[in-house]
Amino acid sequence: MVASFRFLFLLAVLLPLPAGAGDGFAVRLLVSDDNSYAQRAGVRLEALLRQAEPAITQEPWAPGASGRRLTVTVGAKAWRSYGAEAEMEGPVLAVAPTRPAFEEYHRTGGQVAAIHLEMPPGRIFNLIQAAMPQRTAVGMLASVSTLVGPQSRGQLGRFEASAAERGLRLVSEMVEAENEVGPAVERLVRQSAVFLAMPDPVVHTANTVQPLLLLTYRASVPVIGYSESYLKAGAILAIYATPEQIAQQAFETILAYRQGKALPATQVPRYYTVRINDTVARSLGLTLPLAVDLEGRLRQMRE
Template sequence: MTARFPAPTDRSQPRAHFNLQRYARAVIVLLVLFSGSASAVPENRNEQPPVLLVIPEESAVYSNFVGGFSACIGTKGDQGAFYKVKTISQIQAEPEPFGTQRIVAVGAEAAEFMHNHPHGRQFTSALTPEISIRRLLESASQSPGVRSAFLLDQPLNRRLSLIRTLLPEADSLSVVLGPGSAYLKEELVHEAKRLGFAMQVVTVKSGEEVPQVSADLFDNSDGLFLIYDPVLTPSSVIRFLFYSAYQKRVPVFGYSEGYVKAGAVAAIYSTAEELGCQVGEHLTQDSRNQAGDPGQEKAQVYYPEYYSYRVNPSVANSLGIRIDNLPANQPARLEKQ
C-alpha cells in the first residue's frame, strides 16, 4: 500500500513532526504534564458500536483523546454513532475481538499492535508521529495496515510560518537532522526558501556527534529549528543545543508545548482532545472510507486541523522578539454529548 502525504495546507500563515515508541511515550509524557486533569475513559453506550478505539493503556492522554472523540463524533451527520474503548491487553484476551467494527489505533504502540495482529484488519491510526506511520506504510504489503493516519506532527510550513511572523527580518535558520528525520531535508529547504529563509542543515548519525558537527551551527543563524528524531531527544543533546543557542543569542523553536516551557521561544501544538475531535469528525463525515472502502487504493494521511500557538514571553523578551502579532489559534470547538 502506498501513502499519499498531502502537501501541507496552512491556515496559520499571516495574510501575506529505532525508537518510535520512545517518541510516542515522550510526547505522551509532555501531554500528561500539561493537559491537566482528565475524565475517565467512557463506557460504551451500544452493545455493538461501529467504532473500536484501541489504546495501549488507560491514562490521562488517552482519556483526553477519547473525550474529544466522543464530543465530536456524530456532531456532523449521524447522531447515532457510538464507540467502544479497549486496551491492548483486553484485546489480547479475546479470541475474535474485532467483529465488523471500524478500528482506531490511538498512539504509536497501538498502531504497531494492530499492524502485527494475527487477525489483521485495516485501521485508522491517530496520535501517531509521521516517522512511525511512514515505517508502517513501507511494510504494508505484509499486513492490511494503515487505512488512514492522523499525525501528531504539525506540517513544516505551519511551523516555519510562525518563525517568519516572529522573526520578520531573519535571513537564515539552522536545523539538526538524524537518521530518522533525514528524509525531511529536501522539504525543509524548499519550505524555508519559500518563506525567505536559507536553511543550514547538519546531519548526524547519533546524538554524540552533535557537539562535534555543530561548532558553526549558530554563527550565521537567526534561529534554531528543532525537528524530532530519536537520536536527538536525549536530555543531554537537548541541553547542549539550548545552551549553545542561547550563548549566541539564537532563538530556539520547538515542536511541543513542553519545549516552550523548557526555554524555546515558541511552538505550535495540538492537544490530545483536539486530535480526538478531528478523528471523530472525520469518521462521521467519511464513514465509507474509514470502514475500508475497497475503492480506496492509498492510505490517507492528515495533519492536525486544530492547534494553538504557545510562546515563552520571558525568553522572547530577553531576545528582543515581539510576540504581539501571532497568527490566530485554530482550536477545536468541542460540543459535549
C-alpha cells in the same frame, strides 16, 4: 497480538447508521499506555464518541459481527503493536503516530489512514516569518538551521523546498548519536538566525534538549519548538496540536467515514496551538506578536 502488550483502552463503540445504511458501525479504540499524550487524546476521543448524536452505545468488540467496522489506534505504540502483531480486519485510522512509526508498519493493500502530529513545513516557516520578520527578511539574516537524525532525515527535502519557496535557506546537519548533537549545534548557530527543532528521538532527548537550548541561547539564536514541553524548557515559541485537538480531528474523521465518506490517507493537524515563551523572548530582546494573532495569520497563509 502478544499478551504482554497492554492497552489503556480496548473499547467497542456502536454508532448507529441512518435507516437502511446497514446493521451498525463499530469502532474499536486502542490507546497506547506508554505516554500521557496518547492517554489524554484517547480519553477525549472516547468522550466525544459517547456524546455524539445520534446517541452512541458501547458494546464488546465482536470479530466477525455484521456491519461496518473501524479500528482506531491512538499513539505510536498502539499503532506498532496492531500493525506488527495483528491481522488488520477492515479499515484502520492511526491517530498521532510519528511519521516514521506509521510508515514502518504501513501495509500496502489495506485501507489505512493516519492523522500525524507533525506540522507541515509550510506552516512552520510561515510561523517563523510571521513571528520574527526582522530575522527572516530576504536579503538579511535569512537562514534557519535544524538538526536531523535517523528518523527525521527523510523529511529534510520537503523542509528545504518549503523554506526556499519563502526566500529562506535551511541549514542542516545530520547526527547519528546523542554525543554529536552539541558540536553540531555549535556549528549551526554560527550561520543561522533561527533554530528549528524537528522531532527526532536521537536529536531531542532528556540528555540533549537542555544543552541545545543553552548553546542556542548563548548565541542569541531563538529556538522554535514542536511541543508544550519544549516551550517550557526554553524555546521562544512552539506550534503543536494538543491531545484534545487531535482527538477532535479524529472524531470528525470517524463521523465523516460513518456517513459514507472515504478515509483520507494522510492528514496533518487541522487544529493547532501557538504559544510564546515571553521570558525567553525578553531575554533575547525580541518582541513577538501575540500568540492569538500569529494563529490567525497562519490560518490565512498558504501552506
